[in-house]
Amino acid sequence: MANQMTEMLKGTLEGIVLQVLATRPAYGYEITARLREQGFSDLVEGTVYALLIRIEQRGFVDVQKVPSEKGPPRKVYSLNTKGREQLGEFWRAWSFLSEKIGKLQIEQSEGEN
């Protein structure tokens, strides 16, 4: 189950984070914590940080360093135009895939080609 999710997150986690950032800007520690609460309990901090660096290098987000009351400065990421385009492509791909898999699930219970 855990391993199953690990593989499934490949390719979707990026979209999830982009969508989170589309709602409002956020920083790594915050994103990890929120996703953990919302059910992705095994999600690893390092994974999110690495992903954020990746989407920054690809130019999907703008970054701003903001001092924190507690601890080192936060790197606050906000989605830019290019990021919104990427997010759009994520939703297109996701829609396609989830539609296909949804159909498979139905065929299953009906037993036909």
Added chain:
Amino acid sequence: MANQMTEMLKGTLEGIVLQVLATRPAYGYEITARLREQGFSDLVEGTVYALLIRIEQRGFVDVQKVPSEKGPPRKVYSLNTKGREQLGEFWRAWSFLSEKIGKLQIEQSEGEN
């Protein structure tokens, strides 16, 4: 888009193939061709064959060599008990993920936390 799908298929392609085999036994060339027709047009043959070998080694399928009228013998895979369990876990993981992502998609258009 193509690259987007490539990453998304990691972890889900196995489930898709398992579900295909749950309907009825099939061999690699056939599975690839069917999925290609059904929209996964960029799906690579080698990928499916490698996946089939993998799930065979994990004991999710039974294999039977069947002579073909045209070409070399077919390796016909059929889902066994262990495979059906694995398929169940796939559906559980998929349901979880697609529910979470579905909620994200809704929040998007509503604009709230």
Added chain:
DNA sequence: CCGACTACTCTGTGTTGCCAACTACCAGTA
């Protein structure tokens, strides 16, 4: 014989998430 289709194999590559250890900053407490 040769090209085309069927059917499977194999080696290498890039992307990705996980693991684990580390740095750094601050607050509270003994």
Added chain:
DNA sequence: TACTGGTAGTTGGCAACACAGAGTAGTCGG
């Protein structure tokens, strides 16, 4: 002072997976 714990980010190594592309085999029609 020294220690603990929470906040915040970085880094290097690893395993799994899909893809690219080449190769092997078998059959058939021209």
